[in-house]
Structure formats: structure tokens, C-alpha cells
Amino acid sequence: MGEFSLIDIIRQRCASSRSDVVLGIGDDAALVEVPPGNELVICTDTLVAGVHFPVDTSAFDIGWKALAVNLSDLAAMGATPAWALLALTLPKADADFVRALADGFSALASVHDVALVGGDTTQGPLSISVTVHGFVPKGQALRRSGAQVGDRVFVSGTLGDAAAALHLLESEHLQRAVGSPDAGLLVRLNRPQARLACGIALRTLANACIDVSDGLLADLGHVAHASGVAIEIDQWKLPASSALQSCCTSALRAQLQLTGGDDYELAFTVPAERIDAMNDALTGVGCAITCIGRVVEGEGVRVLDSVGNEITPPRGGWEHFS
Ligand code: ADP
Ligand code: MG
Secondary structure, eight states: OOHHHHHHHHHHHTOOOOTTEEEOBTBSSOEEOOOTTEEEEEEEEEEEBTTTBOTTOOHHHHHHHHHHHHHHHHHHHTOEEEEEEEEEEESSOOHHHHHHHHHHHHHHHHHTTOEEEEEEEEESSOEEEEEEEEEEETTOOOOGGGOOTTOEEEEESOSSHHHHHHHHHHOHHHHHHHOSOOHHHHHHHHSOOOOHHHHHHHTTTOSEEEEESSOHHHHHHHHHHHHTOEEEEEGGGOOOOHHHHHHSOHHHHHHHHHHOOOOOEEEEEEOGGGHHHHHHHHTTSOOOEEEEEEEESSSEEEEEOTTSOEEOOOSOOOOTTO
């Protein structure tokens, strides 16, 4: 099984019928048509085995997650996804593995009508890079830099589930105490859902937006820094699933929710006078949101308890090379 047979497997399993793809897989590059009046939104993310997913993660889940983490970045910009490239580095030409990986990728791609238009296939330690392209009406992309003093800070969905699953998988001690991770937590780790509809609904309403991939504190830290403001988080308001609540102590839960990462929820700031409009825009989007804090003058992110005292948070966020 050579490189081109593997590419054929991927092409067949990821076929799509977007009319804006002029030329897909098979030439030196793809040709696509950007709808007039829109800006192209582009990002790329790599998953390395053992770093971004446990080495025994199924090929289907790897394919799904490699696309999901990229779609989450598009969601954070308020973009509508359109096209993807898949650069695959494999230790060996394992057709079954590539079939399952392509099926996982394709399962999520069809949900969001994303066309796979090209990629690269090479040999080496397992790693998957996906590049996605989407578009947003000119001038309407959500950025990290727009937060204003007085904005309320919101987060979609729940936080800490994926980190709890990873924590349980990696700790025999914890597993003896509370058992293996619950299926609901594992799904959050292995098959994240990008909040695309939520991001699109927030265009023209949110002042700033980011997706929570490295941990809430670290990611809101980026918003605070880029916007030249400080952010206060009410720790007791952080939304938690019932699976998370039943698997850990409140101290561990707080740590997972603040620094765990892999949530792929959106964190965003909205001025008070636009909150009603935001709630209207989110009706029918199927994505719950929670107000978790506010934007204030200063710098950095502060975590407060239920009486407003500052808590020293655990060391925050996932950062490579640190
Ligand atoms: P080139 O040598 O010109 O870079 P390749 O031989 O690498 O082209 O790829 C042939 C075609 O297959 C190209 O259209 C490329 O985009 C596509 N392709 C290669 N690998 C993948 C992959 N993993 N997923 C999707 N398309 C791929
Ligand atoms: Mg070429």
C-alpha cells in the first residue's frame, strides 16, 4: 500500500459536493471560490500522538478531533466553515487505520458541510495537521482584542469534562477511587463539538471571543492581554456537567475547569446593553451559555469566590515547551 492508494482511500471516504470547490483533491493545489463580500478565515492545528491525544485513541476519534479543534478556532472567529486540508504523517501505510481516520474526519465534516480539498501524506511518527478555511462577512469576524471594560464574560456549554476524562485515564490512583471515566466525559475528550452556530450567532454582538482549548484562565488571559483589560471570573459560576460534579472533589473540579483545557467551548465578552439581543440570537442555536464574570480595568485574570474574595488559582493552562 503506497502513498497514492492511501490518498485514494481518504478521497473516497471524504467526498463532498460543495459547489464552491472548483478543483478538489488530485491536482497540485485546490481551487475554491470565496463568496463575494466575505473575508477568508484560515487556521491550522496539529495533533501529535501522546501530546494531544492518548496514544491508544481510536483512529476514528483522531480523525474527528483533528478537524474539531480546527473548526473550534473558526467558531471563535464567528466564521462559517467551508474547506479543509489534511496533512497526515503515519508510521506505516496502514489502510485500516487510514480508513477509520478518514471516517472520523468525514463524520464531522458532513455535519458542518466541510469539503476536504487536499492535503499531504508522509511517513514518520503519527501526527495529523488540519488546515481549515471559512468565511465571515467583511468586518464581522470576532477577535480576542475587542473586550471593553463593563462587558460581561460568558462561556458556552460546560467546562472541565475533557480534562476530567484525561485525568482519570492517566491516574490509576484516581480510577481506583472513582472508576474509569464516564462515557459522557470520554466523548468530550475524544469527539469535541465545535461551537460554530454559537460563534456565527455572536457576530456583531460579542466584543471579543476565543475558544477554550488550553484552559479557561490561559485563554481568557489572551483576551485580557489582547484587549488591554482585566477579567474577573466568579469561580462558583463556572458551568459543570453532572458527570464532572459526581467524579471529583470541588477543589479538583475547580482546577480542571480553570486550567484543564480541551473544552472547545467559546468564551466571549458582550456589553450589558447587547445581552438581550444576544439571548435572542442564541435562541434555537442549541447551545447554553453562562455568565461567569466581567471585564474591568487593569490587566490579567482574577478568580473570585462567592463573596468576592480573590482566590489564587492553580498554575494555568497548557503551553508547549514550558
Ligand atoms: P504534490 O506532490 O503536488 O504535493 P501530492 O502527491 O502530495 O501532490 O498529492 C496529490 C493530491 O492528493 C493533491 O491534490 C493533494 O492535495 C492530495 N492529498 C495528498 N495527501 C492528502 C491527504 N492526506 N488528504 C487529502 N488530500 C491529500
Ligand atoms: Mg505538485
